[in-house]
Amino acid sequence: MEQWLEVSVKVKHEAEEVTAEILREAGARNGVAIEDPVLNETVRKSLPFELCDPLPEQTDLSIVTITAYYPEDEELEVRLRRIEAELTAVEKRVGSFRIGPTLFRKVSETDWSDEWKQYFHVTRVGKHIVVKPSWENYEPNSEDVVLELDPGMAFGTGTHPTTCLVLEAMEKIIRPDSTVFDVGTGSGILAMTAAKLGAKDIKAVDIDGVAVRAARENIARAGLADRIEVKQGDLLHGTEGKADVIVANILADIIILLLPDIPGKLKEGGLFFASGIIENYQKDVTEAAAKVGLRVKEVTCIKDWVGLLMEKVSA
DSSP states (O other), X not given: OOEEEEEEEEEEGGGHHHHHHHHHHTTOTTOOEEEOHHHHHHHHXXXXXXXXXXXXXXXXXXXXXXXXXXXXXXXXXXXXXXXXXXXXXXXXXXXXXXXSOOXXXXXXXXXXXXXXXTTOOOEXXXXXXXXXXXXXXXXXXXXXXXEXXXXXXXXXXXXXXXXXXXXXXXXXXXXXXXXXXXXXXXXXXXXXXXXXXXXXXXXXXXXXXXXXXXXXXXXXXXXXXXXXXXXXXXXXXXXXXOEEEEEEESOHHHXXXXXXXXXHHEEEEEEEEEXXXXXXXXXXXXXXXXXXXXXEEEEEEETTEEEEEEEEOOO
16 A cells, blocks of 8 residues: 655745645645634634534634645655755745644555545536535536546645636636647646536646546546546647647746747637736736736736736737
C-alpha cells in the first residue's frame, strides 16, 4: 500500500490563500484542506444540529491550519524544499506569518482517502454545473450539468474558489463544437465541463503523471473519452493546432510563463481564461498579458482570488 506524507502549516488568516496555493502547486493530491476556526465557529452558531452532534466550540480563532498530502516517492524531497523556499520568499516580502514549525505525519493511502473525503461533497457552481463525488447520491433536475468525480490523488474537486471561477466562466464562453485546451487539468474537471457544455474537441494536459491517470479515469467513467484527449506535458506542450478557448487554473507565476504561448494557440476570436491568481498579483498578470498581445476583457473575483478573461489584441 502506498504511503503518504501529511504536511500541515499553521498560519495567520491573511496568509491562508497564498499558503494553500503554495502547497497545492507543489503537487498536493486533491488540493488542500483549510481548517479555518472563524468559519467553523460561524457554522457552529448558525446550523441546526437536530440530525448530528454539534461542532465543538473554537477557542483560538487566530490560527488557520493548511494541510496537504504528498506521495512518498522520489519527488517528495524536491516538493518539500520547494514549499519551504516559496513560503520563505513570501515572508521576506510581507513579513512572518507562520505559527510554529511545519508538521509532518506519515499516513497510508487508506487513511488519507478516508480523511480527505470529509472535505468533498455535492457542490453547485454557477447556474447549472453540479460537481458530485462518485460516492454520494444526487438527483439532478433537467437543466443540471452533472460532473461525477473521484479525484483520487489529483487536484480538482470544484470546491476551491479558483476552480469555481473557471467553471462559472466556462458556462458563458463554451459554445457547441468549440475546441478547448485545458492546461494543468488535475482531476479533469475543466475538460469534462467543456465536454458537458458541448465542446467537441478537448485537449487536457498536466505535468503530473498521477493527475493524468486520475483525469483519464474520470473522463472514461463519464463516457467522454471520445472527445477528450489527456496527455502528460508541461503547460501547452502536447497540444496540437489552435483552440477556441484555453483555460488554466494554476499559479500566477506559471500563468505569466504560459502567456507568451497563448496568442499563437488561439483561433481568431478565441479566448483565454486564467485562474489561480491571488488579488495582489492581478496587475502583474495583466501587464504580462499586454506585453504578448493579450487584453483583459473581463475580471471576476471570489474572495481574494481573481479570474481573468483575455482576448488577442487585433493587429
